[in-house]
Amino acid sequence: xxxxxxVFAHVDTASxxxxxxxxxxxxxxxxxxxxxxxxFEEALTGHGLPxxxxxxxxxxxxxxxxxxxxxxxxWSSIKWRLIVGGKxxxxxxxxxxxxxxxxxxxxxxxxxxGLLVTARLPSxxxxxxxxxxxxxxxxxxxVTCDVAEQAAVEEILRRAGAEEVRx
Amino acid sequence: xxxPGRSDAPARPxxxxxxxxxxxxxxxxxxxxxFPTPTYFGWMSLIALVLAGGITCWVLQVYFGMGMAxxxxxxxxxxxxxxxxxxxxxxHAGTLISAILYLFRARWRTSIYRGSExxxxxxxxxxxxxxxxHAGRMWLAYWLIPYPSExxxxxxxxxxxxxxxxxxxxxxxxxxxxxxxxxxxxxxxxRDAATGWKRRIYGLLALGWRGSDRQWRHYRRxxxxxxxxxxxxVVSVHSVVSWDFAMALVPGWHxxxxxxxxxxxxxxxxxAMVLILLIPMRHYFNLYPYITERHLDAMAKLILxxxxxxxxxxxxxxxxxxxxxxxxxxxxxLFKWVGVYAPWWWLQIFCNSVAPLVLFWRRARVHxxxxxxxxxxxxxxxxxxxxxxxxxxxxxxxxxxxxxxxVPTPVDTGIIIGSFAWFFILFMGFIKVLPSVSIVEVKETxxxxxxxxxxx
Numbered sequence: 001x002x003x004x005x006x007v008f009a010h011v012d013t014a015s016x017x018x019x020x021x022x023x024x025x026x027x028x029x030x031x032x033x034x035x036x037x038x039x040f041e042e043a044l045t046g047h048g049l050p051x052x053x054x055x056x057x058x059x060x061x062x063x064x065x066x067x068x069x070x071x072x073x074x075w076s077s078i079k080w081r082l083i084v085g086g087k088x089x090x091x092x093x094x095x096x097x098x099x100x101x102x103x104x105x106x107x108x109x110x111x112x113x114g115l116l117v118t119a120r121l122p123s124x125x126x127x128x129x130x131x132x133x134x135x136x137x138x139x140x141x142x143v144t145c146d147v148a149e150q151a152a153v154e155e156i157l158r159r160a161g162a163e164e165v166r167x
Numbered sequence: 168x169x170x171p172g173r174s175d176a177p178a179r180p181x182x183x184x185x186x187x188x189x190x191x192x193x194x195x196x197x198x199x200x201x202f203p204t205p206t207y208f209g210w211m212s213l214i215a216l217v218l219a220g221g222i223t224c225w226v227l228q229v230y231f232g233m234g235m236a237x238x239x240x241x242x243x244x245x246x247x248x249x250x251x252x253x254x255x256x257x258x259h260a261g262t263l264i265s266a267i268l269y270l271f272r273a274r275w276r277t278s279i280y281r282g283s284e285x286x287x288x289x290x291x292x293x294x295x296x297x298x299x300x301h302a303g304r305m306w307l308a309y310w311l312i313p314y315p316s317e318x319x320x321x322x323x324x325x326x327x328x329x330x331x332x333x334x335x336x337x338x339x340x341x342x343x344x345x346x347x348x349x350x351x352x353x354x355x356x357x358r359d360a361a362t363g364w365k366r367r368i369y370g371l372l373a374l375g376w377r378g379s380d381r382q383w384r385h386y387r388r389x390x391x392x393x394x395x396x397x398x399x400x401v402v403s404v405h406s407v408v409s410w411d412f413a414m415a416l417v418p419g420w421h422x423x424x425x426x427x428x429x430x431x432x433x434x435x436x437x438x439a440m441v442l443i444l445l446i447p448m449r450h451y452f453n454l455y456p457y458i459t460e461r462h463l464d465a466m467a468k469l470i471l472x473x474x475x476x477x478x479x480x481x482x483x484x485x486x487x488x489x490x491x492x493x494x495x496x497x498x499x500x501l502f503k504w505v506g507v508y509a510p511w512w513w514l515q516i517f518c519n520s521v522a523p524l525v526l527f528w529r530r531a532r533v534h535x536x537x538x539x540x541x542x543x544x545x546x547x548x549x550x551x552x553x554x555x556x557x558x559x560x561x562x563x564x565x566x567x568x569x570x571x572x573x574v575p576t577p578v579d580t581g582i583i584i585g586s587f588a589w590f591f592i593l594f595m596g597f598i599k600v601l602p603s604v605s606i607v608e609v610k611e612t613x614x615x616x617x618x619x620x621x622x623x
Contacts, residue, residue, distance in 0.1 A: 010618040034189060035610045036383040044380055052388035076321035094325045097407060101333040104400045108341040108393060112348065115389035119382040122374035130377050132359035137189035137616060161618060
């Protein structure tokens with residue numbers, strides 16, 4: 001599918017273009033920006049709630065960490081019973097420390113994994129549609145559309161205030 | 168639900184006067200990565216020389232044995248463990264700025280958090296050397312890793328020293344993940360501005376970041392979650408370090424006060440180190456529009472508050488010793504006041520409880536030389552605080568026969584001075600190859616380019 005990219009110098013014009021395109025029923029829109037923008041999020045989704053499954057990765061990782069922490073400490077102290085001062089072999093309070101640290105460790109590592117999976121990183125193959133200015137002070141609106149619609153989309157982008165429109 | 172510190176709500180400019188534009192931010196960070204000046208190389212050579220001295224001392228210690236470090240009963244824990252606790256503590260302010268202030272939406276953190284976070288990583292990397300230096304045969308350091316020996320013996324999970332291994336390695340890992348994740352969009356900006364081999368390297372490090380809406384959406388969520396994980400972690404790490412002491416029955420150590428006492432001291436000393444690193448950085452990279460009086464003022468206030476809390480803890484320490492009615496506890500405490508280490512105790516009190524009081528005056532809080540002097544005093548005071556916990560504590564135990572005084576040797580002093588060189592060489596290297604100010608987060612706090620008024 002061919003794609004059209006509009007390069008904008010302003011946040012408001014770019015998000016207006018997105019709203020306009022969505023109003024016309026165009027759905028496959030992507031934006032590029034040097035900073036995260038709630039405004040783009042709202043224009044793209046209509047509700048502005050950033051929904052991301054990353055938190056599921058975090059939850060699963062953190063719970064795995066807790067379980068692993070308790071399992072390792074309890075299992076290994078039962079495996080070789082070392083009774084000190086008549087105290088219980090399985091003493092939970094000190095094991096909480098290990099379980100806590102592993103909760104954070106695996107939770108954090110799974111968050112990283114979740115980010116890489118959901119944001120599809122690393123993606124080292126360059127994209128022809130990306131513009132180096134998108135990491136400085138320009139905002140991009142990318143539309144994937146049929147060749148037939150291309151002219152109309154270009155027109156919308158230009159009318160919204162794009163500095164430059166590339167196919 | 169908006170993300171803390173990450174919305175494009177009307178932004179208060181972080182700088183006074185004309186606000187920088189988005190392109191200015193990229194420009195200033197790129198300029199900080201220009202080829203270093205002779206001054207930079209001069210400093211680096213000096214630091215490298217000190218580091219070489221430290222390494223030589225370590226080689227001597229390995230070759231001739233631990234006696235070179237002046238270790239003997241009863242103070243088998245001396246300056247190495249002091250310095251270990253000191254460096255772990257330095258790291259805490261970085262996480263406080265990068266994670267806790269992020270969750271509290273303190274916008275002033277944006278221009279200083281990257282440098283502080285780098286400080287955290289390098290401080291923990293420095294601290295991590297000390298248990299290995301201290302334990303002697305460092306080629307057996309892998310024994311620290313929890314794995315079963317050939318007789319299926321696992322580490323004693325009831326030992327605070329094992330908790331410490333878990334806490335420190337988790338702290339280093341999570342801080343590094345947080346640091347690297349935070350840097351990916353900035354490295355993408357560097358990639359886009361670079362050419363040739365630099366572009367290839369930054370390109371690989373940027374992981375193909377394009378700043379698309381999809382990437383930002385997941386990125387913001389992941390970043391917030393990492394901050395939420397790092398926040399309890401940072402409190403736990405110094406608490407665990409304090410339990411290395413508090414779990415033992417040594418008079419002066421065996422106290423429930425230790426965890427908050429250590430965490431507060433850590434933040435106190437960490438902020439001092441942040442100022443020591445950022446003030447010259449601001450000067451050399453000309454970051455005045457980004458790191459303003461407001462930042463200095465805020466950090467000075469945090470030093471003042473944590474310093475006052477610390478003073479309260481010192482008072483509690485004395486009160487506990489007196490109120491316990493335990494004569495051994497009392498004797499141990501009194502020994503700190505009037506014993507052989509008394510000068511260092513009073514130096515600690517001056518540096519940590521008296522010197523920061525000057526920050527009650529706003530003029531002192533924004534006066535760079537004063538702030539710098541106080542920061543250096545705080546670092547000295549906090550190093551001696553840990554020394555005064557460990558060395559006199561062990562030197563004045565339950566039984567007069569085991570009393571003793573530890574005297575530093577050239578070798579352990581050399582290693583400790585070398586550790587500062589190791590830390591500074593890492594930091595100085597970092598500021599010349601990676602963005603020491605967050606491009607993305609600073610841009611978020613300055614007005615966004617709009618044509619027809621604010622987009623809302």
